[in-house]
Amino acid sequence: MPAVKAVGIISNILCKVIVNGTARNQMYQTARTLRRFFLPAFFQLLVAVPALALAPEPPLGYDRAQSLTTLDIIERLGRHHYARVAVDDSLSSRLLDNYLDNLDGSRSVLLKSDIAEFEPLRQHLDDALLSGDLDAGFRLYRRYRERLESRLAELDTSLPERLKKMDFSKDEVMLIDRSKLDWPADQAAADIVWDQQIKASVLSLRLAGKTMPDIEKLLAKRYKDQLRRIRQVNSEDVYQLYMNSFTELFDPHTNYLSPRSSENFNMNMRLSLEGIGAVLQADEEFTQVARLVPAGPAAKQGQLRTSDKIVAVGQDKAELVDVVGWRLDDVVDLIRGPKGSTVRLEVLRGSGAAEQRLAISIVREQVKLEEQAAQSQVLELETGGEKHRIGIIDVPAFYADFEAMQRGDPDFRSTTRDVARLLAGLQQQKVEGVIIDLRDNGGGSLEEANQLTGLFIESGPTVQIRHSNERVERKQKFRDDYYYSGPMMVLINRLSASASEIFAGAIQDYQRGLIVGTQSFGKGTVQSLSDLNHGQLKLTESKFYRISGESTQHRGVVPDIEFPSLYDTDEIGESALHDALPWDRIAPVRHRLYQDYDSLLGALRGQHEARVKSDPEFVHLESEIAVARKRSEVNTLSLSESIRKQERQTQSEEELVIENTLRAARGEPLLKSIDELDGKDTDEDEADAADAAADAVEPEKKDPAKDALLAESGRILLDAIRLNHRVAASAN
Secondary structure (H helix, E strand, C coil), X not given: CHHHHHHHHHHHHHHHHHHCCCCHHHHHHHHHHHHHHHHHHHHHHHHHCHHHCCCXXXXXXXXXXXXXXXXXXXXXXXXXXXXXXXXXXXXXXHHHHHHXXXXXXXXXXXXXXXXXXXXXXXHCHHHHHHCCCCHHHHHHHHHHHHHHHHHHHHHHHHHHHHHHHCCCCCCCEEECCCCCCCCCCCHHHHHHHHHHHHHHHHHHHHHCCCCHHHHHHHHHHHHHHHHHHHHHCCHHXXXXXXXXXXXXXXXXXXXXXXXXXXXXXXXXXXXXXXXXXXXXXXXXXXXXXXXXXXXXXXXXXXXXXXXXXXXXXXXXXXXXXXXXXXXXXXXXXXXXXXXXXXXXXXXEECCHHHCEEEEEEXXXXXXXXXXXXXXXXXXXXXXXXXXXXEEEEECCCECECHHHHHHCCCCCCEHHHHHHHHHHHHHHCCCCEEEEECCCCCCECXXXXXXXXXXXXXXXXXXXXXXXXXXXXXXXXXXXXXXXXXXXXXXXXXXXXXXXXXXXXXXXXXXXXXXXXXXXXXXXXXEEEEECCCCEEEEEEEEEECCCCEECCCCCCCCCEECCCCCCCCCCCHHHCCCCCCCCECCCCCCXXXXXXXXXXXXXHHHHHHHHCCCHHHHHHHHHHHHHHHHHCCCEEECCHHXXXXXXXXXXXXHHHHHHHHHHHHCCCCCCCCHHHHCCCHHHHHHHHHXXXXXXXXXXXXXXXXXXXXXXXXXXXXXXHHHHXXXXXXXX
């Protein structure tokens, strides 16, 4: 026993010294030696001498491989993660809170007595992890599962009686976000929380036209499925949840991937998966759309949106399967399917009184590199009686066919090569300027961001990268014969991230072109993926910096001229993620300025603001955004059927006014009801599915003049060209 205790103490001390940064290189070698020779003996001793174990192994517990993987993860975080995060008592306290949030963010399963029982762990989880001891994480999960199993089993018998007692005439409200509340004081308090949640589900289904017998059947099946799935949770599921509660404290992009999660991640990275082209994430009991893959089936179909919650999935014309409470990977498996088949989704959009339940049909396809390729169009505008032509290049991702490149294929595809070809074509069409549309572009190849910047500058640095060892690397373009020197602009939005921000930031710093749109995502970090003895570790190892020295982290790129934002920045963006690395700056790099846009911005903004005041498309957009923001501020949900119906009626009337205002400005016939805009029958849905299948083969280009933001971007670019000509003329 003393020998075992000594090994544990030595391992703990060495690992803590390593992670805290003291004598890092020497200590890592010592820790590896310790882990290789002493820890296997330690675990063998535990197996050989049962008396050393605190209790018989429970049905759901960790194993030796997971202990060793934990030590490996801690070592790699200490050696390679960009942030110097100490694994100490402070992190231990945060880990307990984060794990509890990940387990029971709605504060509806665990009780205050459970939290009090586990509170003594607050200052000791770090010591346990540094010794490969995962018992605390598994014990806490077992308590959570015990409470949830008991609740779901009780609902299996009590649900019919609960539904009979529900009074929908009662003026009662439910708090939507309970994450800041304390846990229920006792079982009776938890009963109240569950009764409200069940009542909210029933009312939502009633308002969607479901009958009470159908609702009872649906909810009974939902809770039985949840009970079955919670009983199917295995050791690997718990380990991944606990380890990610730990790695997320370093930053939100550092994650442990179990073998199954790793396989799914790599399939998505290769874009070899036949499905709908959506990245999904778990959000408490729901499966939520994190983002849409550019040029994927869902993006082409156009109805599914970021932040939608998928509540049911069906195959072709088969019955929808309720997936509330399902494991994320099981929902993903259900959505996947062969190319050409149709998947039907039922999604919830919005929350509270603004919640909508929508049916969406998507034809599955395989996302191909060619479909994500940059494309060009010509935007024709008329101002002052004159017709103008602006080139539009839509860049949905920063891509490169690395396999073809390695084969030596001289015609390999890449973002830069495609844009160069499109630029040449637009110049032949005599466009006056070019807009690079990076809306919804989530990034991709860093090298392509560097190369694409080089198409618009003669030479110079493009981005700075600071690594975890504080070494700063600079990418740059060397002088060569070709670059596009004509007027240009970059259009971004909240979903423009990573490589998009590198490109847009460089163009802005060089004052090579104007940046318009909305503040970008703010992801200024670089991740690497490494194999562990069990699964993989995705780890943030570097950070991007603009040539101005400013990080794109958190703040992203702020446009020179801002448009109304379609996305809630409190919900979407790096700043909305917990424990995201902070914004900072490093030394700038000397670079030339191609224009003096700073001196023109006042005039350009004034012309833009005067124009959009009377632009019906912009007025319509701002009205929709204002209504959405007002609704998002409501944090309570009425459980009175009459009040909810009145709220929905008020919302429909607001939407009708907004829509008819736009239609009147366009000279279109007015609607009598908002249902005329959204209502579709089954035949129309099937026709839409057929159209989506056709679009998957031959996507139809949309008229850029009908895109209000793109059209206004073109007008701003024309304003800038005219002002620059005046400045040049006055200088002469």
